[in-house]
Amino acid sequence: MKGILKEEYQVQGMRRSVEAVLVVHEYSHPHILLLQLGVSFYKLPGGELKPGESEEDGIRRLITESLCAENSKRVDWEVVSTLCSWWRPNFDNCLYPYICSHITKPKEQKKVLLIQVPEVYTFVVPRNCKLIAVPLFMLYGNSQTYGPIISSLPVILSQYNFIFHASFAPAEITSQKICLNSEEKSIFLNISYINAIDAIAMFRG
Template sequence: MPIKHHSAEKVDLLPVHKFSFHNTTTQPEEDSSVAERMRRLQDQYDETGMRRSVDAVILVHDHGVPCVLTTQIANDFFKLPGGYLDPSEDEETGLIRHLDDLLGAGTKQWRAEGPHWNIHCLLAVWYRPNFDGFFYPYKPAHVSQPKECKKIYLVTMPEQMVGVPLNMKLLAIPIHEFYDNTQRYGPQLSAIPHMLSR
Protein backbone atom coordinates (compact mmCIF):
# COMPACT_ATOMS: atom_id res chain seq x y z
CA MET A 1 0.00 0.00 0.00
CA PRO A 2 1.57 3.35 -1.00
CA ILE A 3 1.97 5.90 1.78
CA LYS A 4 -0.32 8.91 1.42
CA HIS A 5 1.35 12.32 1.40
CA HIS A 6 -1.56 14.15 2.93
CA SER A 7 -4.57 12.85 4.74
CA ALA A 8 -7.65 14.25 6.43
CA GLU A 9 -8.66 10.77 7.60
CA LYS A 10 -9.79 10.15 11.14
CA VAL A 11 -7.09 8.44 13.19
CA ASP A 12 -8.20 6.29 16.12
CA LEU A 13 -5.75 6.21 19.02
CA LEU A 14 -5.51 3.34 21.47
CA PRO A 15 -4.77 4.03 25.14
CA VAL A 16 -1.32 3.12 26.40
CA HIS A 17 -2.77 0.50 28.78
CA LYS A 18 -3.91 -1.57 25.76
CA PHE A 19 -0.26 -2.42 25.00
CA SER A 20 1.98 -4.78 26.91
CA PHE A 21 5.66 -3.88 27.16
CA HIS A 22 8.65 -6.12 27.78
CA ASN A 23 12.42 -5.75 27.56
CA THR A 24 14.28 -7.08 24.55
CA THR A 25 18.00 -7.10 23.80
CA THR A 26 20.25 -4.05 23.90
CA GLN A 27 19.94 -1.86 20.80
CA PRO A 28 23.47 -1.13 19.54
CA GLU A 29 24.46 2.46 18.85
CA GLU A 30 26.18 2.71 15.47
CA ASP A 31 28.28 5.73 16.42
CA SER A 32 29.91 6.67 19.70
CA SER A 33 29.98 10.41 18.95
CA VAL A 34 28.48 13.05 16.65
CA ALA A 35 31.85 13.45 14.91
CA GLU A 36 31.95 9.71 14.17
CA ARG A 37 28.37 9.84 12.84
CA MET A 38 29.30 12.71 10.50
CA ARG A 39 32.37 10.83 9.24
CA ARG A 40 30.19 7.81 8.48
CA LEU A 41 27.65 10.06 6.73
CA GLN A 42 30.39 11.49 4.54
CA ASP A 43 31.70 8.02 3.67
CA GLN A 44 28.19 6.86 2.76
CA TYR A 45 27.56 10.01 0.74
CA ASP A 46 30.73 9.38 -1.28
CA GLU A 47 29.51 5.82 -1.99
CA THR A 48 25.77 6.15 -2.58
CA GLY A 49 24.85 9.86 -2.57
CA MET A 50 22.28 11.50 -0.30
CA ARG A 51 21.32 9.38 2.67
CA ARG A 52 17.60 8.77 3.22
CA SER A 53 16.06 8.14 6.61
CA VAL A 54 12.57 7.67 8.04
CA ASP A 55 11.06 8.31 11.48
CA ALA A 56 7.66 7.53 12.98
CA VAL A 57 5.40 9.75 15.06
CA ILE A 58 3.54 6.91 16.84
CA LEU A 59 0.34 8.24 18.39
CA VAL A 60 -1.41 6.76 21.43
CA HIS A 61 -3.31 8.34 24.30
CA ASP A 62 -2.95 8.26 28.05
CA HIS A 63 -6.10 9.12 30.06
CA GLY A 64 -7.50 10.88 26.99
CA VAL A 65 -4.36 12.97 26.36
CA PRO A 66 -2.78 12.38 22.91
CA CYS A 67 0.83 11.25 23.25
CA VAL A 68 3.78 10.37 21.03
CA LEU A 69 5.94 7.31 21.75
CA THR A 70 9.60 8.28 21.88
CA THR A 71 12.74 6.45 22.87
CA GLN A 72 15.05 7.96 25.45
CA ILE A 73 18.73 7.19 25.52
CA ALA A 74 21.03 7.89 28.48
CA ASN A 75 18.19 9.62 30.37
CA ASP A 76 18.42 12.80 28.31
CA PHE A 77 18.39 12.16 24.54
CA PHE A 78 14.95 11.74 22.95
CA LYS A 79 14.43 10.18 19.54
CA LEU A 80 11.58 9.11 17.29
CA PRO A 81 11.66 5.44 16.26
CA GLY A 82 13.15 4.99 12.79
CA GLY A 83 16.47 4.95 11.02
CA TYR A 84 18.41 4.96 7.76
CA LEU A 85 17.17 3.35 4.56
CA ASP A 86 19.21 1.01 2.41
CA PRO A 87 19.95 2.65 -0.98
CA SER A 88 17.37 0.53 -2.85
CA GLU A 89 14.79 0.32 -0.03
CA ASP A 90 11.41 2.07 -0.29
CA GLU A 91 10.23 4.21 2.60
CA GLU A 92 7.35 2.05 3.85
CA THR A 93 9.43 -1.15 3.83
CA GLY A 94 12.32 0.61 5.59
CA LEU A 95 10.13 2.22 8.23
CA ILE A 96 8.43 -1.10 9.04
CA ARG A 97 11.83 -2.81 9.22
CA HIS A 98 13.13 -0.24 11.71
CA LEU A 99 9.97 -0.36 13.84
CA ASP A 100 10.13 -4.17 13.90
CA ASP A 101 13.83 -4.10 14.85
CA LEU A 102 13.43 -1.48 17.57
CA LEU A 103 9.98 -2.12 19.06
CA GLY A 104 9.08 -5.59 17.82
CA ALA A 105 8.42 -8.20 20.47
CA GLY A 106 10.99 -10.45 18.83
CA THR A 107 9.05 -13.73 19.04
CA LYS A 108 8.03 -16.07 16.22
CA GLN A 109 4.39 -15.67 17.19
CA TRP A 110 4.67 -11.86 17.09
CA ARG A 111 6.30 -11.93 13.66
CA ALA A 112 3.59 -14.25 12.33
CA GLU A 113 0.72 -12.16 13.68
CA GLY A 114 1.29 -8.83 11.78
CA PRO A 115 0.61 -6.26 10.60
CA HIS A 116 1.93 -4.33 13.59
CA TRP A 117 2.08 -0.76 12.25
CA ASN A 118 -0.49 1.42 10.51
CA ILE A 119 1.37 3.99 8.42
CA HIS A 120 -0.99 6.86 7.66
CA CYS A 121 0.68 9.81 5.91
CA LEU A 122 3.81 11.87 5.46
CA LEU A 123 3.98 14.63 8.09
CA ALA A 124 7.24 16.40 7.26
CA VAL A 125 10.46 16.30 5.24
CA TRP A 126 13.69 17.55 6.82
CA TYR A 127 17.02 18.11 5.06
CA ARG A 128 20.60 18.03 6.30
CA PRO A 129 22.44 20.45 3.97
CA ASN A 130 25.99 19.72 5.18
CA PHE A 131 28.04 17.16 7.06
CA ASP A 132 26.96 18.47 10.46
CA GLY A 133 24.13 17.95 12.93
CA PHE A 134 21.71 20.54 11.57
CA PHE A 135 18.44 19.60 9.86
CA TYR A 136 15.99 22.07 8.31
CA PRO A 137 12.25 21.54 7.61
CA TYR A 138 12.85 22.63 4.00
CA LYS A 139 15.55 22.31 1.38
CA PRO A 140 17.64 25.51 1.52
CA ALA A 141 17.64 27.27 -1.86
CA HIS A 142 21.43 27.59 -1.94
CA VAL A 143 21.98 23.84 -1.37
CA SER A 144 21.95 21.81 -4.57
CA GLN A 145 22.88 18.47 -2.99
CA PRO A 146 21.66 17.88 0.58
CA LYS A 147 23.56 15.22 2.49
CA GLU A 148 20.47 13.61 4.04
CA CYS A 149 16.70 13.66 3.60
CA LYS A 150 14.56 12.55 6.56
CA LYS A 151 10.84 11.84 6.16
CA ILE A 152 8.57 11.68 9.19
CA TYR A 153 5.36 9.63 9.03
CA LEU A 154 2.26 9.38 11.18
CA VAL A 155 1.93 5.84 12.58
CA THR A 156 -0.55 4.09 14.88
CA MET A 157 -0.49 0.55 16.26
CA PRO A 158 -3.10 -2.12 16.83
CA GLU A 159 -3.26 -3.57 20.35
CA GLN A 160 -0.11 -5.64 20.73
CA MET A 161 3.04 -6.45 22.68
CA VAL A 162 5.82 -3.88 22.28
CA GLY A 163 9.51 -4.59 22.84
CA VAL A 164 11.71 -2.06 24.63
CA PRO A 165 15.51 -2.34 24.19
CA LEU A 166 17.34 -2.80 27.50
CA ASN A 167 19.44 0.34 27.01
CA MET A 168 16.46 2.61 26.22
CA LYS A 169 13.26 3.88 27.77
CA LEU A 170 10.01 4.10 25.81
CA LEU A 171 8.02 7.16 26.87
CA ALA A 172 4.53 8.33 25.94
CA ILE A 173 5.01 12.11 25.91
CA PRO A 174 1.91 14.36 25.67
CA ILE A 175 1.90 16.29 22.41
CA HIS A 176 1.63 19.65 24.18
CA GLU A 177 4.95 18.97 25.98
CA PHE A 178 6.82 19.32 22.67
CA TYR A 179 5.44 22.74 21.75
CA ASP A 180 8.08 25.49 21.81
CA ASN A 181 10.46 23.19 23.70
CA THR A 182 13.50 22.89 21.42
CA GLN A 183 15.88 23.12 24.36
CA ARG A 184 14.65 19.78 25.75
CA TYR A 185 13.51 17.92 22.63
CA GLY A 186 15.34 19.50 19.68
CA PRO A 187 13.81 21.12 16.59
CA GLN A 188 12.26 18.03 15.00
CA LEU A 189 10.36 16.78 18.05
CA SER A 190 9.33 20.28 19.10
CA ALA A 191 7.77 20.69 15.63
CA ILE A 192 5.42 17.70 16.16
CA PRO A 193 2.41 19.84 17.26
CA HIS A 194 2.75 21.87 14.03
CA MET A 195 3.07 18.71 11.92
CA LEU A 196 -0.04 17.17 13.45
CA SER A 197 -2.09 20.38 13.29
CA ARG A 198 -2.04 20.15 9.49
Protein backbone atom coordinates in the same frame (compact mmCIF):
# COMPACT_ATOMS: atom_id res chain seq x y z
CA MET B 1 28.80 11.08 12.88
CA LYS B 2 30.33 13.61 10.49
CA GLY B 3 32.98 11.14 9.34
CA ILE B 4 30.50 8.29 8.92
CA LEU B 5 28.10 10.46 6.93
CA LYS B 6 30.93 11.62 4.65
CA GLU B 7 32.03 8.05 3.93
CA GLU B 8 28.45 6.99 3.35
CA TYR B 9 27.78 9.93 1.03
CA GLN B 10 30.79 9.12 -1.13
CA VAL B 11 29.53 5.57 -1.65
CA GLN B 12 25.73 5.88 -1.69
CA GLY B 13 24.99 9.57 -2.14
CA MET B 14 22.37 11.33 -0.05
CA ARG B 15 21.25 9.47 3.06
CA ARG B 16 17.52 8.69 3.23
CA SER B 17 15.98 8.15 6.64
CA VAL B 18 12.50 7.83 8.11
CA GLU B 19 10.98 8.22 11.58
CA ALA B 20 7.63 7.08 12.93
CA VAL B 21 5.03 9.03 14.91
CA LEU B 22 2.99 6.64 17.08
CA VAL B 23 0.13 8.35 18.94
CA VAL B 24 -1.41 7.15 22.22
CA HIS B 25 -3.25 8.99 24.98
CA GLU B 26 -3.84 9.47 28.66
CA TYR B 27 -7.19 10.93 29.71
CA SER B 28 -8.04 12.06 26.17
CA HIS B 29 -4.85 14.02 25.58
CA PRO B 30 -2.59 12.80 22.74
CA HIS B 31 0.88 11.56 23.62
CA ILE B 32 3.70 10.56 21.27
CA LEU B 33 5.83 7.49 21.87
CA LEU B 34 9.54 8.29 22.12
CA LEU B 35 12.65 6.25 22.77
CA GLN B 36 14.74 7.69 25.59
CA LEU B 37 18.46 6.93 25.57
CA GLY B 38 20.32 7.94 28.70
CA VAL B 39 19.08 10.86 30.77
CA SER B 40 18.28 13.50 28.18
CA PHE B 41 18.30 12.12 24.62
CA TYR B 42 14.96 11.44 22.93
CA LYS B 43 14.20 10.13 19.46
CA LEU B 44 11.36 8.84 17.34
CA PRO B 45 11.52 5.19 16.26
CA GLY B 46 13.12 4.86 12.84
CA GLY B 47 16.45 5.08 11.11
CA GLU B 48 18.25 4.87 7.79
CA LEU B 49 16.77 3.33 4.67
CA LYS B 50 18.66 0.70 2.71
CA PRO B 51 19.65 1.46 -0.90
CA GLY B 52 16.58 1.08 -3.11
CA GLU B 53 14.24 0.55 -0.14
CA SER B 54 10.93 2.42 -0.20
CA GLU B 55 9.92 4.64 2.71
CA GLU B 56 6.94 2.42 3.54
CA ASP B 57 8.95 -0.81 3.54
CA GLY B 58 11.78 0.85 5.43
CA ILE B 59 9.68 2.23 8.29
CA ARG B 60 7.93 -1.13 8.69
CA ARG B 61 11.31 -2.87 8.91
CA LEU B 62 12.72 -0.30 11.34
CA ILE B 63 9.70 -0.41 13.68
CA THR B 64 9.81 -4.20 13.66
CA GLU B 65 13.54 -4.23 14.42
CA SER B 66 13.39 -1.66 17.22
CA LEU B 67 10.02 -2.28 18.93
CA CYS B 68 8.91 -5.84 18.16
CA ALA B 69 9.80 -9.20 19.65
CA GLU B 70 11.35 -11.71 17.26
CA ASN B 71 8.55 -14.23 17.81
CA SER B 72 5.71 -11.70 17.87
CA LYS B 73 2.85 -11.75 15.39
CA ARG B 74 3.76 -9.92 12.19
CA VAL B 75 2.15 -6.47 11.93
CA ASP B 76 1.80 -4.70 8.60
CA TRP B 77 2.38 -1.20 9.94
CA GLU B 78 0.19 1.16 7.91
CA VAL B 79 1.72 4.45 6.81
CA VAL B 80 -1.10 6.98 7.13
CA SER B 81 0.68 10.08 5.82
CA THR B 82 3.96 11.93 5.58
CA LEU B 83 3.89 14.65 8.25
CA CYS B 84 7.04 16.54 7.25
CA SER B 85 10.44 16.35 5.58
CA TRP B 86 13.73 17.62 7.01
CA TRP B 87 17.00 18.19 5.20
CA ARG B 88 20.66 18.10 6.20
CA PRO B 89 22.49 20.46 3.81
CA ASN B 90 26.01 19.78 5.10
CA PHE B 91 28.02 17.21 7.04
CA ASP B 92 26.90 18.50 10.44
CA ASN B 93 24.09 17.93 12.92
CA CYS B 94 21.74 20.68 11.70
CA LEU B 95 18.51 19.73 9.91
CA TYR B 96 15.97 22.15 8.44
CA PRO B 97 12.34 21.77 7.26
CA TYR B 98 13.33 23.29 3.90
CA ILE B 99 16.21 23.23 1.46
CA CYS B 100 17.74 26.46 0.16
CA SER B 101 18.09 26.99 -3.58
CA HIS B 102 21.89 27.13 -3.40
CA ILE B 103 22.05 23.64 -1.84
CA THR B 104 22.18 21.30 -4.83
CA LYS B 105 23.55 18.23 -3.06
CA PRO B 106 21.96 17.79 0.39
CA LYS B 107 23.53 15.13 2.55
CA GLU B 108 20.35 13.68 4.08
CA GLN B 109 16.59 13.75 3.69
CA LYS B 110 14.55 12.66 6.72
CA LYS B 111 10.81 12.03 6.45
CA VAL B 112 8.52 11.80 9.47
CA LEU B 113 5.59 9.42 8.94
CA LEU B 114 2.34 8.99 10.85
CA ILE B 115 1.83 5.28 11.53
CA GLN B 116 -1.34 3.34 12.29
CA VAL B 117 -0.94 1.53 15.62
CA PRO B 118 -2.74 -1.80 16.21
CA GLU B 119 -5.60 -1.77 18.70
CA VAL B 120 -3.56 -3.92 21.09
CA TYR B 121 0.17 -4.39 20.82
CA THR B 122 3.12 -5.33 23.03
CA PHE B 123 6.22 -3.22 22.43
CA VAL B 124 9.67 -4.66 23.10
CA VAL B 125 12.58 -2.26 23.49
CA PRO B 126 16.36 -2.73 23.82
CA ARG B 127 17.81 -2.66 27.33
CA ASN B 128 19.61 0.62 26.73
CA CYS B 129 16.34 2.36 25.80
CA LYS B 130 13.17 3.37 27.57
CA LEU B 131 9.83 3.71 25.79
CA ILE B 132 7.96 6.75 27.06
CA ALA B 133 4.76 8.58 26.09
CA VAL B 134 5.13 12.37 26.11
CA PRO B 135 2.06 14.66 25.95
CA LEU B 136 1.83 17.21 23.16
CA PHE B 137 1.82 20.14 25.60
CA MET B 138 5.26 19.11 26.86
CA LEU B 139 6.66 18.83 23.33
CA TYR B 140 5.32 22.12 21.96
CA GLY B 141 8.10 24.67 21.58
CA ASN B 142 10.45 22.59 23.72
CA SER B 143 13.26 22.16 21.18
CA GLN B 144 15.89 22.53 23.89
CA THR B 145 14.81 19.19 25.37
CA TYR B 146 13.38 17.27 22.41
CA GLY B 147 15.01 18.90 19.39
CA PRO B 148 13.38 20.80 16.50
CA ILE B 149 11.71 17.84 14.79
CA ILE B 150 9.89 16.38 17.80
CA SER B 151 8.97 19.78 19.25
CA SER B 152 7.32 20.76 15.95
CA LEU B 153 4.95 17.75 15.96
CA PRO B 154 2.15 19.35 18.05
CA VAL B 155 1.74 22.06 15.40
CA ILE B 156 1.79 19.53 12.55
CA LEU B 157 -0.70 17.23 14.30
CA SER B 158 -3.07 20.15 14.91
CA GLN B 159 -4.46 19.53 11.42
CA TYR B 160 -6.08 16.40 12.83
CA ASN B 161 -9.30 16.30 14.79
CA PHE B 162 -8.87 13.86 17.67
CA ILE B 163 -12.10 12.14 18.67
CA PHE B 164 -11.85 9.87 21.70
CA HIS B 165 -14.60 7.29 21.59
CA ALA B 166 -14.51 5.78 25.05
CA SER B 167 -13.01 6.30 28.46
CA PHE B 168 -11.84 3.27 30.40
CA ALA B 169 -9.95 2.77 33.62
CA PRO B 170 -6.17 3.13 33.44
CA ALA B 171 -4.22 0.22 31.94
CA GLU B 172 -6.97 -0.58 29.45
CA ILE B 173 -6.86 -0.03 25.71
CA THR B 174 -9.31 1.94 23.61
CA SER B 175 -9.27 3.48 20.15
CA GLN B 176 -9.42 6.90 18.57
CA LYS B 177 -10.74 8.30 15.31
CA ILE B 178 -8.78 11.05 13.63
CA CYS B 179 -10.16 13.08 10.74
CA LEU B 180 -8.04 15.35 8.56
CA ASN B 181 -9.67 18.66 7.64
CA SER B 182 -13.16 17.14 7.64
CA GLU B 183 -12.28 14.98 4.63
CA GLU B 184 -13.90 11.60 4.11
CA LYS B 185 -10.62 9.83 4.73
CA SER B 186 -10.21 8.97 8.38
CA ILE B 187 -7.89 6.73 10.34
CA PHE B 188 -8.02 4.87 13.62
CA LEU B 189 -5.02 5.08 15.89
CA ASN B 190 -4.41 2.95 18.92
CA ILE B 191 -4.84 4.89 22.12
CA SER B 192 -3.41 3.56 25.33
CA TYR B 193 -3.06 5.04 28.78
CA ILE B 194 0.49 5.61 29.92
CA ASN B 195 0.01 3.03 32.66
CA ALA B 196 -0.78 0.48 29.99
CA ILE B 197 2.36 1.40 28.05
CA ASP B 198 4.46 0.97 31.14
CA ALA B 199 2.86 -2.40 31.72
CA ILE B 200 3.32 -3.79 28.21
CA ALA B 201 6.79 -2.39 27.43
CA MET B 202 9.31 -5.20 27.84
CA PHE B 203 13.06 -5.35 27.41
CA ARG B 204 14.92 -7.11 24.64
CA GLY B 205 18.49 -8.30 25.18
